[in-house]
Amino acid sequence: MTGTPAPESHPGTAARPRTATDDVADAYVRTLADLSPMFATEAGLPGREDALDDHSPEGLAAFTQAARAALTALDSVTPTDEVDRVTQHAMRERLGLEIELAEAGEDLADLNVIASPVQTIREVFDLMPTDSAEAWATIAGRMQAVPGAIEGYVESLRRGASQGRVAAIRQVEACITEADGLAGAEGFWQQLADGARIDGQAPPDGVVAALAQGATAARAGYAALADALRELAPVAPVRDAVGRERYERFSRTFVGAEVDLDETYEWGLAELKSIVAEQQVLAEKISGPGASIEQAMAELDADPTRLLHGTDALQEWMQTTADEAVTALAGTQFDIPDPVRTIECCIAPTESGGIYYTPPSGDFSRPGRMWWAVPSGVTEFATWREKTTVYHEGVPGHHLQVGQTIYRAETLNDWRRMACWVSGHGEGWALYAERLMQDLGFLDDPADAIGMLDGQRLRAARVVIDIGVHLGKPCPPQWGGGTWDAEKAWPFLDANVNMPEGFKRFELNRYLGWPGQAPSYKVGQRLWEQLREETRAREGAEFDLARFHRRALDVGSVGLDTLRMALLD
Template identity: 30%
Template sequence: MNKLIVSLSCAVCLAIAAVQAHAADDTSARFRAVYTQEWAWRQAQFKGADDEDSQGEAADHLPKVDAATQAERERYWAEVLKKLDGISPAQLHGDDPVNYAVYRNQIETLLADQRFRTWEMPFNSDTAFWTNLGFTARHPLRTAEEYRRYLRQLDDIPRYFDEQIANMRAGLARGFSVPRVTLTGRDQSIADVVNAKGDDNLFYTPFRRMPALIPADVQAQLRAQGRETIQRSVIPAYAKLLDFMRNTYMKQARTTLAAESMPNGKAFYRTQIREFTTLDMSPEAIHQLGLKEVARIRQEMDQTIRDSGFKGSFPEFLHYLRTDPKFYPKSGEELLKDAAWVAKRVDGKIDRYIGRLPRQRFAIEPVPADLAPFYTGGRGGPGIYLVNTYDLPSRPLYSLTALTLHESAPGHAMQMPLAAEHEGLPDFRRYTYISAYGEGWALYSERLGVEMEMYDTPYDRFGYLSYQMWRACRLVVDTGIHHLGWTREQAQAFMRDHTALSEHEIETEVDRYIAWPGQALSYYLGELAIVDARAKAEKALGERFDIRAFHDTVLSLGSVPLPVLQQQVDAFIAKGGKSPYAQEK
């Protein structure tokens, strides 16, 4: 009898297990169907879009951005979120629980932006829809058909700009705009397109050097069409935008600074914090953490000043760094060559710290002249590290190593291609960018430079610490402006007193934080998450800790929210600290 009971019990257990396995397979299939369909729809929505970090699918048009399309996107993503609510992550298996957490965060972020109508403010002091089109113009074209597609896209600029202008008018009407104080000079990049005639126009760039495989007579025809399209469509569209910016937007934009001063501002700022940091932290908690980290880094900076042999005070040392010509490049070429030397030194060391490296290489080029006056000191992404050679007295060489580690390798120009090349991940993890993870890794890369012995002099190390201080100051300044009501001058003074940034950098950076609430918080909070995760792994694994395996684990994730990063490092520890690629060997 007992054997029969045991036998029946086993049969029941097997039946239950089979049912559970079937339910898990069904749940995973439903989840994959949701994200596969939505991802394809999302790519179709943004075909033709471009910026310095990524290019949307090639298209003969620009994305629709009108209010009706925005409303449809809100409805669509709300429906997707409802479908996700009906899927239990506990019933998913394999990589899908992680995929679910990452994907849900993406949809919640996309939906929140639609509900707050952030598309009514489609630019800030760092990035603008009209300058993004410049990246499209700079992409090399290979075939006659690609040129014809580019021409059709240029013809779509008037429609695209009209929709953006209508959105900005709606934003102005409800007090949702870029702060007026950050707009000075931002119209120049528009005017440059209006005033550049013929072959000098930015949008003629692809026609200046055409592939030899295109027959000469076809090249001549395409060039003629390019000149005609620029004159007929591009310049009038930019002229209309310029008139709107100068005579309407710049005069009617809000005079307040804080995100919380806008309609439903407190909720909006909290949503921006969550979007850029992926954490549920209050502005007060972030502000206090920033002050704590500023004080801690200041102690390291003071020690580094002593190591340099300088005998004066902290303000005197900053003045020395900002004014002595030996710390600044004499030409843009010198700055680019020094950046290349730093990047090449990394090449010789990186395999000791990271196991899997990307196949894609990166170029080092100057920031385009039309963007440079208001651009950051550098920007990195797939295949490119842009170095700002504008206003050389504001480009200190003592910060160049930290900048290069952040923007090129092992930072952005390495992490982003690694994600794209990871074929085991769904596309929504390979080709999207979460600021807390991406900027956190890039800032951590600066810290990794200490272990890699990249900072040769006390001045280089001070430059690194100043960059760390810069990002810690952002926690204080961003929350100070958008939550505590700080003035622009107050924010600039805080940056001036605590970092070695030049005056030009301080002005452009503070304006960036004013016009882009929450984004500046992602860097330091992301770095702290990686530093804390590494410390936890080192403590738990002891002698089994392998720095290459740890970094491979972090970089194998694609772009993920910080709580997911922490969970995956816990799993790395539980598996004994093995590289995610160990099974491939």
């Protein structure tokens, strides 16, 4: 492994005086926590733990009004330092886009297979404490709130439909299937209630009864959602593409920068070709001259020394790999605060196949966690594929990025620490971190390196599919010619992603239903790398990579235009 000088101590570790800009930002966070009990749970803020968000049109309008009020308050405040300047730039960009989306009616059509209330209403339960009778009683109360949250959500979807704004039928049908599963007698809610334990023992009888009632209520809520989506299906458009105007808005939302979509599409094709060439070199190192990428991967999958058997072994390997990365990087490549050196690797209670990260609470009483939602029937896991995933979700990826921001309470206001998340910044950093670990020597094994490139190849393919389909770009002749659509996207994705078909089918549905988000990973990585090289060129011999990373991460998760302003202007 290569090394660079140890980072200097954190600048600004002494408490920074509070400013009027901080007051506006923190007041907005308090408003968000009041409007969104789900956000409060994610951030570890107290209050209304047994409630869920109001997803009705009136509830959504309250969020928009809060954003407008915060921007109005910001207009009367003058920045006093660099932190204020970045906060104001970031809030105007983020909240302005939120208002723009609401004015376009996008919040009334929030339905997709991965990040809509269909999923988030359930997912908030993963973050709730389960270590006492009181905690389980709170969970029971929140389950009782599910039907009301669903009712408001359905009202918004119907309002959107009346205005001609409905998700594509592909998303509606997939969410019907998901809602039916959550309404089932053997589904998540019943498992949550039946699995309640405190130090290995069942909670008191009254709590057990409340959990049973809560599970029944939550199941009924999702059954009602499935029925409502069936009613919505006849007016859902068949066409997946959202068109350039809507896509440009979504892209800005997820990247925090305005990118040339046509140039980015062409870059995605070129980047994909470059990654395939890198994989080919590694394939021949693994399996000999002339070996194909597919042949090398098949050989790795058959290697018993690279296989894990069962979720217990997977969880233990994830935890060991994550802990080893923290130990190796702390004090050498990164200045990692003590509370951020703890990450928990968990097997998720669902079976979607997703791998994701949830942040620590503001006081770190709940640690940051990497989750793996293992699909039913999957019992073997190849470490060569997934080492880079641990770096992506853990350190130096999301956990370091998010945890370090949350830790900086003496410098950053609560909005910067806990409420601002930009996919292009966060996911771009996580992909950047994967490549960085290769540069630092952590992926010197050709097997681990080809696994990292397999993930990078998927992300490059996303750029092509997402922009290609939604903007109706010309499809290369080898993939069918004409204009990109879902039918042409499938063989293209299938050829470029070495994963089970179910995962790839889900991925394609995700791109089609969440426009602009999937490319933000690779586009964000590109912008991170450009920013690093611009800084290197500016500083010349004085450039220090560890110092660049610390300065950049200290800004927090902001739009990439804001990050550029913070580091270069």
